Amino acid sequence: MLPKKSIDKIVESTSDHSVDGLFFSKKILAWYRSQERPLPWRVLWAKHRDPWHIWVSEIMLQQTLIKSVIPVYERFLTQFPSWAALAQAPQEDVRLAVRGLGYYRRFDLLHKACRQLHFENKTLPTSHEAWLEMPGIGPYTAAAIASITLNLPHGVVDGNVERVFCRLLDIRTEPNLPALKKQFKKEMDDICHMGSPGDVNQAVMELGQTICTPSNPLCEKCPLQQICCAYSASSQALAPAAKTKQAPIDVKLRLEIIHADNRAELYLRPDDATFLKGTWGFPTYRLHGTSWRSDGKSTHGPSPANRKSIGSIKHSITKHRITADVLVSAARKSSKASPIRQMAFKDVEKNLVSNLDRKAWNLFLKANQSKN
Numbered sequence: 001m002l003p004k005k006s007i008d009k010i011v012e013s014t015s016d017h018s019v020d021g022l023f024f025s026k027k028i029l030a031w032y033r034s035q036e037r038p039l040p041w042r043v044l045w046a047k048h049r050d051p052w053h054i055w056v057s058e059i060m061l062q063q064t065l066i067k068s069v070i071p072v073y074e075r076f077l078t079q080f081p082s083w084a085a086l087a088q089a090p091q092e093d094v095r096l097a098v099r100g101l102g103y104y105r106r107f108d109l110l111h112k113a114c115r116q117l118h119f120e121n122k123t124l125p126t127s128h129e130a131w132l133e134m135p136g137i138g139p140y141t142a143a144a145i146a147s148i149t150l151n152l153p154h155g156v157v158d159g160n161v162e163r164v165f166c167r168l169l170d171i172r173t174e175p176n177l178p179a180l181k182k183q184f185k186k187e188m189d190d191i192c193h194m195g196s197p198g199d200v201n202q203a204v205m206e207l208g209q210t211i212c213t214p215s216n217p218l219c220e221k222c223p224l225q226q227i228c229c230a231y232s233a234s235s236q237a238l239a240p241a242a243k244t245k246q247a248p249i250d251v252k253l254r255l256e257i258i259h260a261d262n263r264a265e266l267y268l269r270p271d272d273a274t275f276l277k278g279t280w281g282f283p284t285y286r287l288h289g290t291s292w293r294s295d296g297k298s299t300h301g302p303s304p305a306n307r308k309s310i311g312s313i314k315h316s317i318t319k320h321r322i323t324a325d326v327l328v329s330a331a332r333k334s335s336k337a338s339p340i341r342q343m344a345f346k347d348v349e350k351n352l353v354s355n356l357d358r359k360a361w362n363l364f365l366k367a368n369q370s371k372n
């Protein structure tokens, strides 16, 4: 990484430059309208003009790839066709409907926002500021929803937008420096003011996802080639510089699958659990120094000793890199506190919200199969 002084210098010098907004707007909109992918939320918006379809998509797309979102999005909207329907659903149904997507707090907040609207007899926000006041909506999501559904000129800046602008201006520092973010936000706001803000935002992101990709950008197909400084300087591989990655935090867990007579037990993780609070899954223990303790207040009885291990799984949750031993044991009679559900093996998978539990369950099924 460059020393801070050099970075400040580069950022300072780039703030004198800006892209040719008019050219940008004209070219990118023409490109987008001929190339736009028919993603489900775009198709639904074009047909119904219902902000609910965009709101759900923007929440699901946070930190999540489009290809992972699509099947869940379709299933979710079948189950909850309106925000009023979501407001009236129990939290558990909401969690199950988004199983596997991760970052479940965002869906708790979506649920909370819908409940606020429904039970306080409110209507959907009609301004950028009002969207910003909704639970779970930050500046990026508010700008995306307001630009697409209300045609308001608020630009979005995500990793794709940062990369495109760094290349247009041949900026060779990390792309997410606060001063650059501020500059790119202003550029995007200005371009959005020239018209069709929803399409402009989606177009720049689409360009970053499909043409101006992190490696080997397809410059020959790019509508902005004429104004791209990195293209002129052949410096696409240098602009922007790679982001400094945060070192992952290694965590050791144990998941215990308690079963008997082709039935297994699921526990509701407590609210003070470090991982996956409020989800149904397998009793989870975390290694603290040399002792294993329940993750969250003790809910599953004694920490397992002398249980049989059937192997280990790996999983990441935000910055945590988890290695979890999967233990099996016979159903216990007494378990403290936490709600428990016993269910037939065939029903377990569809009641698991997290991929961590699902990986443990698949390992268990494999081990069971090879035993039989």
Ligand code: SF4
Binding pocket: 164, 167, 168, 211, 212, 213, 217, 218, 219, 220, 222, 223, 224, 225, 228, 229, 230, 231, 236
């Ligand atoms: S010309 Fe190439 S580097 Fe420049 S914006 Fe287009 S795809 Fe990105």
